[in-house]
Amino acid sequence: xxxxxxxxxxxxxxxxxxxxxxxxxxxxxxxxxxxxxxxxxxxxxxxxxxxxxxxxxxxxxxxxxxxxxxxxxxxxxxxxxxxxxxxxxxxxxxxxxxxxxxxxxxxxxxxxxxxxxxxxxxxxxxxxxxxxxxxxxxxxxxxxxxxxxxxxxxxxxxxxxxxxxxxxxxxxxxxxxxxxxxxxxxxxxxxxxxxxxxxxxxxxxxxxxxxxxxxxxxxxxxxxxxxxxxxxxxxxxxxxxxxxxxxxxxxxxxxxxxxxxxxxxxxxxxxxxxxxxxxxxxxxxxxxxxxxxxxxxxxxxxxxxxxxxxxxxxxxxxxxxxxxxxxxxxxxxxxxxxxxxxxxxxxxxxxxxxxxxxxxxxxxxxxxxxxxxxxxxxxxxxxxxxxxxxxxxxxxxxxxxxxxxxxxxxxxxxxxxxxxxxxxxxxxxxxxxxxxxxxxxxxxxxxxxxxxxxxxxxxxxxxxxxxxxxxxxxxxxxxxxxxxxxxxxxxxxxxxxxxxxxxxxxxxxxxxxxxxxxxxxxxxxxxxxxxxxxxxxxxxxxxxxxxxxxxxxxxxxxxxxxxxxxxxxxxxxxxxxxxxxxxxxxxxxxxxxxxxxxxxxxxxxxxxxxxxxxxxxxxxxxxxxxxxxxxxxxxxxxxxxxxxxxxxxxxxxxxxxxxxx
Amino acid sequence: xxxxxxxxxxxxxxxxxxxxxxxxxxxxxxxxxxxxxxxxxxxxxxxxxxxxxxxxxxxxxxxxxxxxxxxxxxxxxxxxxxxxxxxxxxxxxxxxxxxxxxxxxxxxxxxxxxxxxxxxxxxxxxxxxxxxxxxxxxxxxxxxxxxxxxxxxxxxxxxxxxxxxxxxxxxxxxxxxxxxxxxxxxxxxxxxxxx
Numbered sequence: 001x002x003x004x005x006x007x008x009x010x011x012x013x014x015x016x017x018x019x020x021x022x023x024x025x026x027x028x029x030x031x032x033x034x035x036x037x038x039x040x041x042x043x044x045x046x047x048x049x050x051x052x053x054x055x056x057x058x059x060x061x062x063x064x065x066x067x068x069x070x071x072x073x074x075x076x077x078x079x080x081x082x083x084x085x086x087x088x089x090x091x092x093x094x095x096x097x098x099x100x101x102x103x104x105x106x107x108x109x110x111x112x113x114x115x116x117x118x119x120x121x122x123x124x125x126x127x128x129x130x131x132x133x134x135x136x137x138x139x140x141x142x143x144x145x146x147x148x149x150x151x152x153x154x155x156x157x158x159x160x161x162x163x164x165x166x167x168x169x170x171x172x173x174x175x176x177x178x179x180x181x182x183x184x185x186x187x188x189x190x191x192x193x194x195x196x197x198x199x200x201x202x203x204x205x206x207x208x209x210x211x212x213x214x215x216x217x218x219x220x221x222x223x224x225x226x227x228x229x230x231x232x233x234x235x236x237x238x239x240x241x242x243x244x245x246x247x248x249x250x251x252x253x254x255x256x257x258x259x260x261x262x263x264x265x266x267x268x269x270x271x272x273x274x275x276x277x278x279x280x281x282x283x284x285x286x287x288x289x290x291x292x293x294x295x296x297x298x299x300x301x302x303x304x305x306x307x308x309x310x311x312x313x314x315x316x317x318x319x320x321x322x323x324x325x326x327x328x329x330x331x332x333x334x335x336x337x338x339x340x341x342x343x344x345x346x347x348x349x350x351x352x353x354x355x356x357x358x359x360x361x362x363x364x365x366x367x368x369x370x371x372x373x374x375x376x377x378x379x380x381x382x383x384x385x386x387x388x389x390x391x392x393x394x395x396x397x398x399x400x401x402x403x404x405x406x407x408x409x410x411x412x413x414x415x416x417x418x419x420x421x422x423x424x425x426x427x428x429x430x431x432x433x434x435x436x437x438x439x440x441x442x443x444x445x446x447x448x449x450x451x452x453x454x455x456x457x458x459x460x461x462x463x464x465x466x467x468x469x470x471x472x473x474x475x476x477x478x479x480x481x482x483x484x485x486x487x488x489x490x491x492x493x494x495x496x497x498x499x500x501x502x503x504x505x506x507x508x509x510x511x512x513x514x515x516x517x518x519x520x521x522x523x524x525x526x527x528x529x530x531x532x533x534x535x536x537x538x539x540x541x542x543x544x545x546x547x548x549x550x551x552x553x554x555x556x557x558x559x560x561x562x563x564x565x566x567x568x569x570x571x572x573x574x575x576x577x578x579x580x581x582x583x584x585x586x587x588x589x590x591x592x593x594x595x596x597x598x599x600x601x602x603x604x605x606x607x608x609x610x611x612x613x614x615x616x617x618x619x620x621x622x623x624x625x626x627x628x629x630x631x632x633x634x635x636x637x638x639x640x641x642x643x644x645x646x647x648x649x650x651x652x653x654x655x656x657x658x659x660x661x
Numbered sequence: 662x663x664x665x666x667x668x669x670x671x672x673x674x675x676x677x678x679x680x681x682x683x684x685x686x687x688x689x690x691x692x693x694x695x696x697x698x699x700x701x702x703x704x705x706x707x708x709x710x711x712x713x714x715x716x717x718x719x720x721x722x723x724x725x726x727x728x729x730x731x732x733x734x735x736x737x738x739x740x741x742x743x744x745x746x747x748x749x750x751x752x753x754x755x756x757x758x759x760x761x762x763x764x765x766x767x768x769x770x771x772x773x774x775x776x777x778x779x780x781x782x783x784x785x786x787x788x789x790x791x792x793x794x795x796x797x798x799x800x801x802x803x804x805x806x807x808x809x810x811x812x813x814x815x816x817x818x819x820x821x822x823x824x825x826x827x828x829x830x831x832x833x834x835x836x837x838x839x840x841x842x843x844x845x846x847x848x849x850x851x852x853x854x855x856x
Contacts, residue, residue, distance in 0.1 A: 122677040122681065123677065123681065187685075187688060190684075190688075191681050191684045191685055191688075192681075194684050195677050195680050195681045195684065198671075198672060198673055198680060199671035199672050199673055199675070199677055199680060200671065200672065200677075201672045225684060225687060225688045226687065226688060226691050227691075228688065229688050229689065229690075229691040229692035229694075229695065230691055230692075230694075230695050232692060232695075233692060233695030233696055233699070234695070236794070237699065237794070240790070240794060241790075244783060244784075245783060245784035246783060246784065246790035246794065247784060247786065247787050247789075247790045248699070248703075248787070248790055248791070253706075253708055253786065253787060254706045254708055254787055255703075255706075255787055256702065259699065259702060263695060263699075630812070633812065633816065634816065
C-alpha cells in the first residue's frame, strides 16, 4: 500500500492517486479507521477476522449460558420452548460459522503469507472482500433476532421441519441466506489461500518444507473449496422452497427429505475437519517449539492431514444411521468412519512422540496444546463409538452426541485456538500475554469444560434427548446417574468455563496496558514467521528469505556440531534481523487499499434482505454489486508507479508491471 | 529488486488469476454436481404435471446446444488473437462468442416459456422445480459469462484492462469452456437419457 523507502521503513510514504482507475480515486489513509476499513493488508485483515470472530464467540457463549441456565433445574423457566429452539440453533450456527471458521481464517490470513515467506496473499482485495462478506453475513444472520425470531430448526436444519409450515417466521430465511453470504466469504478465502500457497512460496520452499500449520490450512482450504458449493446448493433449494414455491422438501408432493440430509452432511462432515485441522496445525507448531525438538514424523503429520482431507468425504452418512439407510450403506459408512480414526490417531501419536524426551517448557501455549491432545482424544474415542452403528442408533439425538462434539470442538478446536493466541500474541502485537493470568485462563477453561461436557456422556446414555427444552423431576431418575444432579453440574461447569474465557479477555487488557515489549524471538521458534520484526513490517520481510530446510529459521540460528552431533547456536534472531535490514530490498510496492471490497460485500446482504421482504431492495443491492464489480475490475491491485513517484523524489524506481487480481 | 506480492514468478509457473479460476471451477463442479443429483433424484416425480418426454423438444435444444458449443470455438479464436496481441480480432471473436451465448440464452427463455404454457411451472412438480433450478443455474452462468465478455470488450477498447490482456481473456475463456462442458453433461442427462 505504500512504498517503503530506506532507511526509514517505519514512516509509510503515501500514495497519491493521480487519476481515477476504478470509478473513484483509491483511498490513501494510512492511519485511523480508514486504514482498516479499506485495507488489503493480510495482517490487518487477519486481526479483523480474529477480533470479529471473538465477538461472535462471546455472543455464542451467552446463548450457551442461557441454554445451561434453562436446563440447570427441572421445569426451567428462563426460556420458552420457541426461544429455546432459536437459542440452540443460533448457538451452534454462531460457533461453527461465525467463530471457529473465521477465527481459523484469521490465523491463516495472518500467518500463512509469513510462514511461506511472502509479502501478501495472491488476491489482496479478494481477501478484504472475504472478511467483509463474513462480517455482513454474520450480522445478517443475527438480524433475525430482531425481525420476528431467529432460525429454530437446529444447526443442520432438517427438512421438512425447515419448511414454511413448521417454521413460519423469517428465521430460517435469514439463516439460509446469511449462510450463503458467509459461504461466499469462505469460498473466496479458500481460493485466495490455495493460490497463495501454491504460487507464492519463497524460493527453495518446496511443499515438504512448508510449515505444518500452512499445510493443515491448505488442506482445510481444499475442503472448503469443495464442501461450500454443496451447502450452497442445499441452501438454494431451501430458499427456493420457502420463497418461490419450489417443492424440494415437500413430502406431500413426493419429495425425499433425506435429500437435505445427504447434501447437508456431504458438506457437514468435511466441515468438522475444516473446524479441527487449523487447530491441529497450531499445536503442531507449538509442541515442537516448547519441546525443543523438531516435529516427530513431519511427513506423517502432513500426509495424515491430507488423508483426513480425502477420507473426510466418505463418512457423511454416519450422521444418518438412524434414518433407515439400509444395511449396506450403514456397514460401509461404519467402516469408513473407523478408518478415519487412523490418520487422526497418527497425529496424536506424532504429537506425543514430539514431546517424548524433549525439554518441555510449560508455557500457557504449551498447556493448551497438551490440553488439546488429551481432550481431543476423549472426544475422538467417543467418536469411534459412533462408528458402531447399533450403538450409535441408541445415542442418536441424545446428550452423548452433544458431549462428543463439544469435546472435539471445544477440547480440540478451541483449545488449539487459545494455544495459538498465547504462542503468536508477541508476533502480532509485540507484547507477551501474561503467563500467570494465562495459567488461570487454562485451568479454569479445562476444569469448566470437563465439568460441562463430561456429565453429558452420562446424561446421554441415560437417555436425555438433545434439544429438549425442559426436563421434569419425575423423570430424572435416582441414584448416581440421576439427571438432576448431572444437569446441575454441567450448568455450574459452563459458568466456570465462562470465567476461564473472561480471564483471557482480562489478559488481553492487562497486556495491552503493560508497556513491556516482547523480545524478538521469545520462544526460540522454528518457522519463518518469526524471522521478522514483532509486529511484522507492512511488507513482512525486508528480504524475501531463501529456504533450505524445514524449520528454516531454526536452521539459520543453529548448526550441527560435527564432533558431538548436537545443535549449537551460531546466530541469534537479532543478528539475522540485522543482516536482513542491511540487505533490505529498496523498493517494495505493496498492494494498495481499495473501496471496492467493502462496497461489493455490502451489496450482498441488501440483495438477500430484498429476497425476504421486497424484490425492489434486491435490485438496489444488485446495482451496488455491479457498480463495485466494475470499479474493482477497472482498478489495478497496486497503484501505478507514477502514483508512488509523486511522493518519492526521484530515486530511480524500478519499473513494475501493472497488477491485477 | 522490485517486488510486488503477486508479480514475482509464481512457484507453479501459472499466473495467480488463471490458477484461481481453475480452483473456482473445481468448486463449481460440486455446485453443479449437487444440482444434477437433485434433478436425477426427482426427474420422474411429475405428480400429475407433464412428463419430461411430453415437453422436451430435442431437435430445438440440440440446435441451441450446437450454438453454445460453437461459442467455445470462437472463444478459442479470441484467446488465440489475444496471445498474438491482435486487439481487433480479439474484440471481434469475443463479441461473436457473446452473441452465440446470448442466442443460447434466448433459446432457453423461449423453451422455458413454451414449457410453462404446456403446464410445467416451477411449483407444478418435483420434476418442474428441479428442472428449472438446474437449467436456470446454468443459464445464469452463461449470462454472467456474456456480461464478462461484453465488459471485457468495452474495457479492451479503452485499453485500460489491468494486467496482461491475454491472461484475462484466457481466464474468462476457461470459465466459458467450463460452462459449455457443463451443458454437455446437462443436455445428455436431462434431455437425451429417457426417464
